[in-house]
Amino acid sequence: MLTYIFRRLLLLPPTLIGMTAIVFFVLATAPGGIGASLLSRTGEMRPAERKAREDYLNRRYGLNKPKYVQYFRWLNKVSPIGFATYADNDSKVAEAAAAEAQQRAPIEAQMEQLRRERAALDISREQVKIDELSIRIATLDAQRKTIDLSPDPGDLVFTKPRLKWPDLGDSFVRGRPVNALVAESLPVTIMLEVLALPLSYALAIWLGIQQAKRRGSTLDFSVSGVTLALWSIPTIWVGVLLIGFLANEEYLRLFPTTGLNSLNEAAMAFLPSWADGTFRPGWLLDRVYHLILPTICLTYANFAFLSRLARGALLDNLQADFVRTARAKGLSERIVLYRHAFRNSLIPLITVLVNILPALVAGAVIVENIFGINGMGKLAVDAAFQRDFELLLSITLVTAILQLTGYLLADICYVIADPRVSYG
Amino acid sequence: MENRFGVKDLFSFLLMGVIIVLLIFCLKQYDRQWEQIQQVKGQVSSLTNDLSGIRNAIAQGVSVRTAPGATTAPAGPDPFKPVNDAMAMPDYARGDWLVENFGTTIGKLTPMISTDVYATWVQVKTMESLAYRDPDTLQYVPLLATDWEISPDGKTMAFELRRGVVFSDGMPMTAKDVVFTVNHIMNPAIDAARSRAYYAHLESVNAEGDYRVVFKFKEFIFNTFSTIAETLIMPEHFYSKYTAQQYNEIPGLLMGTGPYRLPTPDGWRPGTRVELVRNERYWGPAPAFDKLVYYEVKDDVVEETMYRNREIDRFAPTPEQFEKLKTEKAITERSSQWEYYSPVSGYNYIGWNQRRGGQPTIFADKRVRQAMTLLIDRERLARELWLGHAQPATGPFGYGSPQTDPTIKPWPYDPSRARALLEEAGFADRNNDGVMELADGKVLEFTLTYGAGNPFTDRIVLYVKDSLARLGVRMNLDAVDWPIMLKKLDTRDFDAAILGWSTSIETDCNQIFHSSQTKDQGDNVINYINPELDAAIEKARATVNEEERMQAWRQVHRILHEDQPYTFMLIRQSMGFIDSRIKNIRKTKMGLNMVLSELMPVPWYVPKAEQLHKTIY
Amino acid sequence: MADAPASTSKVAEVTYQPVESGELGAAPPRNFLRQVIYDTFNITGARLGMVWIVLLACLGVAAPFVASSHPILMKADGAWSSPMWRHLTPVDLILAAVAITVLTMWLVRRATFAETCVVVVIVVAVVAPASYMFKRTPQTPSYQVYRDMERSSRVQFVMRTLIPYSPTDRLRDIPNARLSPPTWYAPVKNLLHRIVPAWFDPPEPSLVEKINSLPAWSLLGTETDGADLLSRMIHATRIALSIGLISTSISIVVGILIGGMMGYFVGKVDLFGMRLIEIFQAIPTLLVLITVMAAWGRNIYLMMVVIGLLSWTGTARFIRAEFLRLREQDFVHAAVACGLPRWMVIYRHILPNGLTPVLVTATFGVAAAILTESTLSFLGLGLIDEPSWGQMLNQARAGGQGFVWWMAIFPGAAIFLTVYSYALIGDAIRDAIDPKLRKRD
Secondary structure, X not given: OHHHHHHHHHHHHHHHHHHHHHHHHHHXXXXXXXXXXXXXXXXXXXXXXXXXXXXXXXXXXXXXXXXXHHHHHHHHHHOOEEEEEOOOOOHHHHHHHHHHHHHHHHHHHHHHHHHHHXXXXXXXXXXXXXXXXXXXXXXXXXXXXXXXXXXXXXXXXXXXXXXXXXXXXXXXXXXXXXXXXXXXXXXXXXXXXHHHHHHHHHHXXXXXXXXXXXXXXXXXXXXXXXXXXXXXXXXXXXXXXXXXXXXXXXXXXXXXXXXXXXXXHHHXXXXXXXXXXXXXXXXXXXXXXXXXXXXXXXXXXHHHHHHHHHHHHHHHHHOOHHHHHHHXXXXXXXXXXXXXXXXXHHHHHHHHHOOHHHHHHHOOXXXXXXXXXXXXXXXXXXXXXXXXXXXXXXXXXXXXXXXXXXXXXXXXXXXXXXXXXXXX | OOOOOOHHHHHHHHHHHHHHHHHHHHHHHHHHHHHHHHHHHHHHHHHHHHHHHHHHHHHOOOOOOXXXXXXXXXXXXXOOHHHHHHHOOOOOXXXXXXEEEEOXXXXXXXXXXXXXXXXXXXXXXXXXXXXXXXXXXXXXXXXXXXXXXXXXXXXXXXXXXXXXXXXXXXXEOOHHHHHHHHHHHHOOOOOOHHHHHHOOOEEEEXXXXXXXXXXXXXXXXXXXXXXXXXXXXXXXXXXXXXOHHHHHHXXXXXXXXXXXXXXXXXXXXXXXXXXEEEOOOOOOOOOOOOEEEEEEOOOHHHHHHHHHOOOOOEEOOOHHHHHHHHOOHHHHOOEEEEEEOOOOOOEEEEEEOOEEOOEEOHHHOHHHHHHHHHHOOHHHHHHHHOOOOEEEOOOOOOOOOOOOOOOOOOOOOOHHHHHHHHHHOOOEOOOOOOOOEOOOOOEOEEEEEEEOOOHHHHHHXXXXXXHHHOOOOEEEEEEEOHHHHXXXXXXXXXXXXXXXXXXXXXXXXHHHHOHHHHOOOOXXXXXXXXXXXXXXXXXXHHOOOHHHHHHHXXXXXXXXXXXXXXXXXXXXXXXXXXXXXXXXXXXXXXXEOOOOOOOOOOOOEXXXXXXXOOOXX | OOOHHHHHHHHOOOOOOOOHHHOOOOOOHHHHHHHHHHHHOOOHHHHHHHHHHHHHHHHHHHHHHHEOOOOOEEEEOOEEEOHHHHHOOHHHHHHHHHHHHHHHHHHHOOOOHHHHHHHHHHHHHHHHHHHHHHOOOOOOOOOHHHHHHHHOOOEEEEEOOOEOOXXXXXXXXXXOOOOOXXXXXHHHHHHHHHHOOOOOOOOOOOHHHXXXXXXXXXXXXXXXXXXXXHHHHHHHHHHHHHHHHHHHHHHHHHHHHHHHHHHHHOHHHHHHHHHHHHHHHHOOHHHHHHHHHHHHOOOHHHHHHHHHHHXXXXXXXXXXXXXXXXXXXXXXXXXXXXXXXXXXXHHHHHHHHHOOOHHHHHHHXXXXXXXXXXXXXXXXXOOOOOOOHHHHHHHOOOOOOOOOHHHHHHHHHHHHHHXXXXXXXXXXXXXXXXXXXXXXX
């Protein structure tokens, strides 16, 4: 068992590297580039401004380096063992920069000469010649860039690797560390899931038992049909309809549309109270009120899926020999159902429960986007849209780690729950 | 199977879960209240310090000035004229809050490095610059400076600073702070590349004594003065505490000399609401509102509901919402409505690329471009998409700017004239496939590149597509994201693109139309080369006399109107509802007399009887 | 046995439900697939699902004949013409030809599946080049021409399609056609108000209704740009069906290749394959799709391919498990002993036996692909001019006009019904296969 776990853990890093590599290269090969995502949000930046910002970010994040270098740097950053990077004030950096400037100088002079030549030409008549000169300037520029001696702040110092705290990098677009962004968003998503999952489990188990009890009846069939239908309803549709009809000025304005709290939350007491003859809901009730619609959206599909699972598992067990034996012993149907069959049926449900871990990050993507809740899902989708690649990559990594840990836990749970399973 | 797990256990687990969640919530709430108490404590202690300072001063027999700014006799125009005028009104009162809404959540308030437009709203209320632009005269009025001198070659500028100005923590503002601000911007480790670009030609900045700063530049650039005048001055003693790394990463470092301040100058975190309180130590007349509160709601519908509930005081509706709410009594009774064209609101356009991949495109022919403009019914677009809250643009200058030639009328919608023009250019449907061609087989077909994700743009694009199709012009759609759009523009790799420019008080169209800007990623992305226009633009830029310069700009306008390098689409109106309890609102040349994104004194107030929010300390 | 339990968490959706009536006894392996199909469609739910999908397929094929602004037949200025024929695209023609062939084959003589396939391929081979070569479709259709002609009474006779609007006919000649509610809505609302005044608001028109009153008949209302919603929904069936089928086909092919190799070669190949599967399972599909769609433009075919390439892991796991089981069976040993080459053993002997369980993943895969497409369209990454259900659902709330109920209900219901149909069929297949799986334990 321990060797098994150890082997699985050993296989974890290659899997993670493989996965992030795929995601990275999808991002990196995207036209427009990853670097372009930081150039502008409004499109109003003047060319000089843009150039300045591009240079700054290239220097800081090494975006002008080859793709594999960028990926390796990111890996180095997130891994707990890695190389140090150059600091801004390193004396060696200054020396190298001076040497570089010296070597670049002749080429730059040449470029300046060509620029002056080009400026002297008349644009309306000598377009071809101007194009020619522009190409020559561009070639020289490329040549100039190949003389690259000075390390950027992000360049690695290849000495002995050291142990360090993993750093998830920075969000380019937001200009903040990913760690901080995740720390802000993760609790929100966890709260949503912590509400939705037990609810769907409780409902699903109850319904599964009822169905298994009345196996083959019309009720059983129709409930099966309904749960399958629930599974099939697109979350986006439910979200749009709930907001459109239940939280809309023109129809019923029963619920709030977005957010997790009313806007005046800061002025609220925690618990509901009566003051001056008016009822004040307080912060807690307000939060609950805001969570009703998102929770419904998150719960129904999960619940449908789980209840089918519960029913199947129960029916499986009800046909097993030990249940037959129990019945033969003359135990009441109630005891057979709850004591014997039900407990064993929990195993598949518990295995599914381990999926909670990745669901914490990815489970609420759509719901968060529809209801404007700033959780992990929304963070991830925004990052994908803005091509904020370190943020996206790090979220992917966090999700994947949680998911793989989840699988491992599932395997372990399985052994604990069912002694017949063993891993050689 | 010893670990028995039954239904009862399940429910007790659930119960435990609920209790834990409640507990966490409770702790969170407690934490929040603790923070509030800390804030109040901080305020009280700083006030106590002030008080003891004043007591000492009195004890030592120093005469207490009535207002700190009073000793520096107004050297130039009074920077607080709008506020003083408001204070002279009979029902003027201090108190109440002004509650606004950002259209998005903002990530950073720290000056120079914030990328959100809305962050400026907060910065211009908490920080101040050397001068500000008067919304009525559009001239610069001295604020933190009292006077300035500019050398004849424009390369040296000296600013005389106002005395007696203090930051919101009580420290005096001196020339050192101005120099620090500029050096801070120039520090390459600071993520302020945007601002840095405007100072790229700076040679040196020096303090001469405590109240005089001299800027030296390598060359003269026409917007240098406004760059300096509008730079928000940062307190050295506060910001120098942080390393470049810390400065880049801490989202809410905000302190200045402005009339409002953050409750704690380093305490704001993204996700919490921005609330500004009055700066008790403000050197000018105290503004009317006790607090400025900013919500962060993206959704139009939610914003509308908030305005209905009087949760926000100002609401910028979509045209649909504006038309709907305009007829609702509940809204009109308690709102003032504002619709105005602002000179800085800009225009949108379709740019026709005349040269792609070294080859002239179909749009190299002026007649084709004119035909395109004639085919797009801009009046109808304004009427149906913006419900009349927009009008066709005629040129690249701001609304009502003296740069425009008033005799120019927008091109009409006239398909038959367009057809005539196209036929004159040699286009006809020769192979009966519904699309026009030239005799050499060149098809009247192009791809319109536009930024994805904006429903209004989508609608315009589909409208243009349908309009052109009626005459046998085939338009393909290419919806792209911004990074790709920019790349395509930089490499001139597009046929036509729909975009917008914002305009200034006096717009310089050199960089979008001058032929020199076709090279090196300049903004003349459409490869438009017209020597006549080049000459006109150069003449306008070189003319010093304002009246003559305007005449020269009008010549530019006429050439562009005739040439149609762009089809100038629409200028949009700004619309808004403002709660009627807020008084002293009026229109100015820049829109209203308080433009949110510009630094200017706060002239608005709420009469005592109508005040809604009370500040409890 | 290293990864069997890991697979349980993923395969858990395959619940092992006994079907009392389905005791089939030991059917010969070759007929297993046929038996499963037979059993599947014995179940009412699956039949209903199939009916809906066949209906959609018919609508998809017949879309240009059912909903088009171009009249079928028209006499204008004394000349007869068929604008609809003129505007049919080669794709329309090919689809129609295939549909007619299948129908004829089915009606005239009950041909086998293989025979039908052959005939269809022949028909496509003839019709496709012919229509691409000879059919000249106008590239810039103008839809309002016919209405303009009618208004100026130049038309003597006109025969229109059932729904007289094309999906991209944005009714530019009718002022303010955008966002008009279904034509039946106002009368029904009035009636309801008269019956229960308390429950239903007085028939004061809402914002969007106020702006518009469409003079033409529109069964499901019009969308944000003025096009007829029903027409767009009908034309969108093509995309809805093809996205599911194509992306699932890709995922199955990839899954069979990888899963088959893993199951047959075992050892290092298997270990490597399992890592590959884990890697692909860990990739957040939605995020990668958003990135790809945002970067490479809104291209429906690209979307199909990416969905397919990211969702093959389930199939691969199934196939691997089946192969692992089958490779130890006697008939495989016999085949190897006879000296048959390896690839032949795999693809002739093992694959047909291992394929049936994949049907379940495939069916649910189609449903999931449709959901993914609609989610992406909903996030604004779908088609722009051409119709798709998710895009219409997105327009129900985006665009600054508030909530538009008919844009939310109808396309959403179409997505739901389609996904539900596939789910019903998949569920039925699972029940049909199930007794077999249980037998083997």
